[in-house]
Amino acid sequence: MSELRKDPVIGRWVIVASERSRRPSDFVSSTEDRQPPENCPFCEGHESMTPPEIYAIRSGSGVNKPGWQVRVVPNKFPALGINTDHVRRGVGMYDQMSGFGAHEVVIETPNHDHKLHQLSTECLATVMRILQDRLQDLQKDIRLRYILIFKNEGSQAGASLSHSHTQLIATPITPIHLKQKLEGAESYFRLKERCVYCDIIEEEKQQNKRIIYENDGYLAICPFASCFPFEIHVFPKRHQSDFFASRDTNILLADMLKIVLSKVCAGLNNPPYNFIVNTAPNRFPRRGYWATLSEDFHWHIDIIPRLTKVAGFEWGSGFYINPTLPEEAAEFLAGLEVDTAKSK
């Protein structure tokens, strides 16, 4: 049984997943990044190796059979389970919660070797739409406070399978980093009556020193206070608090991601990276965020190439040392020519 536990000092919740429990001898570092397709559960023809699918885009073929373009399945080793009762209790002075939630995998392509940025703009837009569909579906359960959408590319970024995929974890809590962002945005809004992210977009356009790419709908920058080298934030230029709201501009979002990720892969030698969607929490939270959310929170994507080791200093303090100026990182990425016509 997995469970959630809350640090009594800073209020940070953590999943303790004993199904995944590992003994000391189980900890080995992986060496090879690309796994052979023979045993890959995400490859076309291997549909029986995953739990039955939740959703798929397919052309006429049967459920859990080959012939799909994008496929959504439950994670075989979920961090949280939807069939667990949602129970909160105290353990002495501590707080505990059952491991209630959902953990899904979106397999972005049937092809073992295609990476996200190598998909056509249309296919990438389809992946975005499916993520939004799953977000909307999972949001129906109001016990779920947040749907975390993220991608680990490369084993050094935490991917246990090399076949390209994105994950959704639906949790009964609002994760602490998002809560910090919500609270920060809320107090900025109280002070200024403007969205802090809208102000960042304006400021970045004015300073014009950290922009990587811009199209009609989206803006990609290296943030002023980047924690990591070549860290990237992608914002919708129109104020929107929810990732679902970008549905009508998915082609522009796909264009943005294809170009930015192609630049990252071409310029930084296909680094491992993480991709995180920061969106508003679910519509009916108990803490009343929603009332002002539509005005003060602005959804965005963080892309973090994993180029440096995070040292004790950073872990212990939350105070990061970034060895690369964001202005130089942005200039480097903006200046790279990428041929996005080579789509698959």
Next chain:
Amino acid sequence: MSELRKDPVIGRWVIVASERSRRPSDFVSSTEDRQPPENCPFCEGHESMTPPEIYAIRSGSGVNKPGWQVRVVPNKFPALGINTDHVRRGVGMYDQMSGFGAHEVVIETPNHDHKLHQLSTECLATVMRILQDRLQDLQKDIRLRYILIFKNEGSQAGASLSHSHTQLIATPITPIHLKQKLEGAESYFRLKERCVYCDIIEEEKQQNKRIIYENDGYLAICPFASCFPFEIHVFPKRHQSDFFASRDTNILLADMLKIVLSKVCAGLNNPPYNFIVNTAPNRFPRRGYWATLSEDFHWHIDIIPRLTKVAGFEWGSGFYINPTLPEEAAEFLAGLEVDTAKSK
């Protein structure tokens, strides 16, 4: 010039160190952990390879000469510099600060291959005393808000040199994780009129399920809501807000660290690890923490073996997945027999 930048949303400060600026092609992963002693600047006889020493324990020999037991030198590539003016300014909507501060290295032993837990209890107590001396000395500059003391053991934990050492970074800001701990402890104190860490110590003794080791002065546990497998917290059992206050019990602290680190190294196959001292911020901060600090904050050490990769999910959310039950981790470590007589 390095500088500090503040994220306008969550208030997190970051050092942008352009002296350390690296180009994309500079990012290579290290393979060998143990470096050869020939070029090690921390070895006895190589004193000229470091900046002139700040402090040393030596028997009669000359400054910056061989014959020392513990040596303190400025970091050759400092993240922050003491000769920089302390300047704060706005850049459009953003906030910036000059890279004012200090960055020192405590070389714990002249021997290239001795690790911290292999030192005698007396030597380890001396290392603690020197850290406290440096803390006290750096705290005299009231522009410095916090002295971060940490150790990276192993290249996977961020150590760039394999010769055993601990670092101090003195910063003009209070790091965000410590601020979260201070604020959490403060609101607990307001509610209960008791120190949250004192309550944790009591709770852990009562539950008796997560204790690794205890002596007359200190208690080591795997915390209830551990973020990482085999994460360890070490507390002084007597209420103390400042690491400096433990001066009279350094032998007990050394005994604690020697045993706990020996268990970690023996049981987990000499893993890379981080070691972080969480102590009260400097005495005269502008935010008035000190008034209640002596009552509500309790200094402690976090030890984090680096056994798992931190994935996108954790980075994006601050919501960690820990694959090992803290109770099982504590039982495993508590049960390990270590021979601490083999001191060097």
